[in-house]
Amino acid sequence: MKTSARLWIAGVVAAGSAVAWGLIEAQAFVLRRRSVVVPEVVFRDVAPHLVASTDLPKEGSSVADISAPHVADISVAKSEEVSAAQSSLRILHLSDIHLLARQRHKIEWISKLADSRPDLLVLTGDQLSNADGYPALLEALEPFIGVPGVFVYGSHDYYTAKPVNPLKYIFHRLTGADKRGANSAKLTYCKAWRTRWCTAAVPLTGTALQFIGAVLERIPGNPRALSPGGKSTVNRDIPPDSAREEKASTRGRHGSHSLSTLSTQQVEAAHMARSYVRCEAPARNIVAPTKLARRNLPWEDMTSALEARGWVNLTNTRAAAHIGGWSMSFVGVDDPHIHADSFPSRCGEREQSTQKADLRIGLTHAPYSRVLDAMAKDGCDLVFAGHTHGGQVCLPGGNSLVSNCDLNPRYASGLFAWAHTDEGSEEDPGTKSSAIRSSEHSGRPLGKPLTGDGAVIRRNGQTLVNVSAGLGTSPFAPVRIACRPEAIQVDVIAL
DSSP, X not given: XXXXXXXXXXXXHHHHHHHHHHHHHTXXXXXXXXXXXXXXXXOSSSOOOEEOOTTSOOTTOOGGGOOHHHHHTXXXXXXXXXXXXXXXXXXXXXXXXXBOTTOHHHHHHHHHGXXXXXXXXXXXXXXXXXXXXXXXXXXXXXXXXXSOEEEEOOGGGTSOOOOOOTHHHHHHHHHTGGGTOTTSSOOOOOGGGGSHHHHHHHHHHHHHHHHHHHHHHHSTTOGGGBOTTSOBOHHHHSOOHHHHHHTTTOOSTTSOOOOSSSSHHHHHHHHHHHHHEEEOOSSOOOOOHHHHTTOOSOHHHHHHHHHHTTOEEOTTEEEEEEETXXXXXXXXXXXXXXXXXXXXXXXXXXXXHHHHOSEEEEEOSSOOHHHHHHHHHTTOSEEEEOOSGGGSBOBTTTBOSOOSSSSOGGGSSEEEEEEEOSSOOSSSTTOOOTTSTTXXXXXXXXXXXXXXXEEEXXXXXXXXXXXXXXXXXXXXXXXXXXXXXXXEEEEEEEO
């Protein structure tokens, strides 16, 4: 056999093995556990009897120098007035679920996350892939009824997913189109990618992968919950059934919430959740009606259903909350990737309430620099985002090739600090183009992102950004390589 033939065979085998592993890894969900230590928070209505151990990292330490055991060393002085729950806030961040009705494993896995007893649920968009996923989404989120929540949408909450040429993302990166957002530049592809063969091959390949992924999801006992090391992640990432039974009557560490089927009790729990978070903006900015008319997913029904659970829609608007002794303010925008974002202004009483908040949180689906910079300048302490899928197909070690936005692929997922300066962004230093919408942003990420479990100390005035790699994929590209699907638990700890 000729050497060239051997190379072709080896290449086909390697590609087939990579796709097979990618189909399996796309089902290997993991719960990331991160902690954000906030030394400067002083509760106005709770006496902070907190004592930090002497071996905590000093303020200003980089993310790479801080690990989870440091946070575990924090001790809380016992008192009748203050509990450990009141000194910390647990946030569960879900993003890019891309739920399909057939994905029973994902539905059950998301439902079990309620056993982590979050104080706040954060959804940052792309919950759906098609209309059939809407009832499945409500089923997956049913155990969270009674937990305060906030949400924004991504493009796939409005539009059905379609086959896309995967090389488009590489071309966007190379040509700089990702700095302008979706549909803002016409890329010139080589003639080979304009042929009829390619036009047919891309959707056919996606459909074939979708079929194989669906088969894997339906096989009992398939290795979808296996980690790259071969060990099951179920016991590590989700409490066992016995633990779930013990907690079956509670949700949230600051109140009791029923787990019964949709009933009067759940309605009461939803009213409780709604009482925690209130919308501050009398009206929100929305995209033009011509764009709304083209949206073919049940996003309006989904909005009504989520709001009925007491969760607040932060689409281009603001809100305030009081949860477990924490005074909080929120700001959110619609999906910047489709230019639906319109950053809400604040004035008068809303500005005063924002300044008094113990914690200021921002939500966006796509972490474009212009949005992160606006939220940092607005005073957000913590920003949640998704959209990137963590790069989805990465090099060994989780090194992303693309971010599908204007962030450097290095920051396609993880927790990192964001600085807004006048020195130009890290990805585009000293250059600005009139073709780039809102190109006046000058923010840049700082340091190495924390992509696994661990902790970071937030310095006074610093904005931290948590970008989730998400839980799903497009149904036409149901693979992940060196990029596991994730939900993120963020414990905000006050000192």
